[in-house]
Amino acid sequence: MRRRHGVLAAFLLALTLVSAGCVKQSADKYQAFESSKALVDDLLIRMPQMSVKELQTKLENEEEFILIDVRELKEFNSGAIPGALYISRGVLEFTVEQKFPEKDAEMIVYCKKGSRGVLAVDALQRIGYQNVKNLEGGWTAWKDKSFKDAVDDVHENSDDGGGC
Amino acid sequence: MKKSTIVLLVLAVMMTAGTAIRVQAQETKMYENAKVLVADVKTRITEISLEDLKKKMDAQEDFVLIDVRDKGEFIKGSIPSALNISRGLLEFKIGDKVEDKSKEIVLFCKSGSRSALATAALKSIGYTNVKSLAGGWVAWDKAAQE
Numbered sequence: 001m002r003r004r005h006g007v008l009a010a011f012l013l014a015l016t017l018v019s020a021g022c023v024k025q026s027a028d029k030y031q032a033f034e035s036s037k038a039l040v041d042d043l044l045i046r047m048p049q050m051s052v053k054e055l056q057t058k059l060e061n062e063e064e065f066i067l068i069d070v071r072e073l074k075e076f077n078s079g080a081i082p083g084a085l086y087i088s089r090g091v092l093e094f095t096v097e098q099k100f101p102e103k104d105a106e107m108i109v110y111c112k113k114g115s116r117g118v119l120a121v122d123a124l125q126r127i128g129y130q131n132v133k134n135l136e137g138g139w140t141a142w143k144d145k146s147f148k149d150a151v152d153d154v155h156e157n158s159d160d161g162g163g164c
Numbered sequence: 165m166k167k168s169t170i171v172l173l174v175l176a177v178m179m180t181a182g183t184a185i186r187v188q189a190q191e192t193k194m195y196e197n198a199k200v201l202v203a204d205v206k207t208r209i210t211e212i213s214l215e216d217l218k219k220k221m222d223a224q225e226d227f228v229l230i231d232v233r234d235k236g237e238f239i240k241g242s243i244p245s246a247l248n249i250s251r252g253l254l255e256f257k258i259g260d261k262v263e264d265k266s267k268e269i270v271l272f273c274k275s276g277s278r279s280a281l282a283t284a285a286l287k288s289i290g291y292t293n294v295k296s297l298a299g300g301w302v303a304w305d306k307a308a309q310e
Contacts, residue, residue, distance in 0.1 A: 016200065
């Protein structure tokens with residue numbers, strides 16, 4: 001019996017050390033990533049995302065949600081997703097709070113390719129917005145899919161022998 | 165099993181669970197609003213006063229001054245010699261402008277909130293010598309007009 005206690009005590013000690021190690025490692029990790037890519041990759045693990053297809057369906061169904069373009073003004077002005085609101089990532093937390101005080105409002109955020117969007121979703125989550133998703137692939141993915149859909153439409157129409 | 169053995173086991177399980185919760189809490193620290201977030205971040209970063217920034221500039225010290233406001237704000241007026249990298253792009257563009265992660269960097273925005281968050285963001289990707297200008301462009305502009 002005494003021996004078993006010894007083993008358990010050693011187990012407990014080891015567990016404590018490992019636990020302490022985990023906490024420390026996590027704290028360090030939170031402090032510094034090697035690069036912005038590493039930071040984004042880490043956030044991506046637990047990031048709620050939405051595909052372009054899902055967003056298209058939501059838009060087609062005229063669902064109620066807030067679509068936010070977090071790119072720079074110049075990027076927004078040269079083309080954006082219909083219905084999107086421009087709030088640059090630079091002022092995101094402050095502007096969103098002013099415009100949309102309801103913390104459970106559904107929001108979809110996008111940037112050019114998805115990295116800034118990931119950081120933007122994280123920033124909004126930190127101040128309590130729980131229903132925020134990042135558009136996977138951002139504006140680039142949207143544009144590519146829209147173009148592809150348009151081409152498919154033309155092909156479908158030509159099968160009917162129609163056209164203009 | 166003996167009672168003491170069970171107690172020890174329960175204790176072990178509780179400690180593991182406790183650790184897991186602590187790790188989780190650390191990764192998703194939540195705030196009531198942006199103001200509270202900024203206030204907390206400001207306790208973890210270094211701010212530089214307008215007076216100290218001016219001293220550095222007068223002494224022609226070697227550091228990088230970055231205006232993290234949006235371009236539309238920057239072109240209306242900024243601190244002389246400041247680069248413009250908006251907060252929206254900062255983590256992604258900083259590497260092109262400042263390769264040395266130990267280089268001294270001073271960030272500013274309109275009043276000091278965005279630059280505080282931007283300072284924390286640069287720290288999180290390994291920049292070790294970053295400061296945020298207290299009061300930002302507003303403080304600078306006010307002092308310049310006096």
